Amino acid sequence: MAKEAAGKKINAEDLKPGMTVRVYQKIKELNAKGEEKERVQYYEGLIIAKKHGSEAGGTITVRKISDGIGVEKIFPLNLPAITKVEIKKQAKVRRAKLYYLRNYSKKVKEVKLD
Numbered sequence: 001m002a003k004e005a006a007g008k009k010i011n012a013e014d015l016k017p018g019m020t021v022r023v024y025q026k027i028k029e030l031n032a033k034g035e036e037k038e039r040v041q042y043y044e045g046l047i048i049a050k051k052h053g054s055e056a057g058g059t060i061t062v063r064k065i066s067d068g069i070g071v072e073k074i075f076p077l078n079l080p081a082i083t084k085v086e087i088k089k090q091a092k093v094r095r096a097k098l099y100y101l102r103n104y105s106k107k108v109k110e111v112k113l114d
Contacts, residue, residue, distance in 0.1 A: 012054035012077050015085065018093035018108065019047045022086040023062060023075055040083055043073055046091070046108075048098040063101065070102060087113065 015021065022044040031037055045064030052058040058077040063070060075082060091108040101108070 012050070012058050014087070015047060015050060015060055015077075016090070017047050017050055017096055017098050018091040019087055020045065020089040020091070021047055021060075021062060022088060024083045024085070025075075025079075026081045026083060043075075044088070045071075045073075046098070046101070048072070048101055050096075089113070 022042050024040050024042045026038055027041045028036055028038050043062060043064070045062040047060050048063045049061040050058070051061075054077075056078060059074050060077065061072055061074050063072045065071070089110050090113050092111045093108065098108075
């Protein structure tokens with residue numbers, strides 16, 4: 001379900017459209033002295049699409065609302081910078097691609113995770 005070590009792959013079968021996930025990603029940045037620092041930053045949002053499933057080039061599209069503006073980010077599942085993916089909630093959906101949520105004002109209904 002979650003990616004723990006850098007060598008392991010994320011189990012793509014566990015990720016489904018309608019899930020609210022928190023994707024942890026390593027970010028490299030330079031400080032004032034010019035030294036390179038690495039930190040982990042998370043991006044939390046709703047999976048609106050999953051493409052190519054568990055193949056080598058598989059991706060998920062995660063959407064969140066930031067200051068009233070919709071922001072989408074595409075994460076390759078085999079990216080070494082992704083440290084783990086936490087599943088927060090599961091919404092009841094009937095479609096594989098939730099692109100209609102871009103123009104949708106209501107929230108999607110949640111179902112309990114087992």
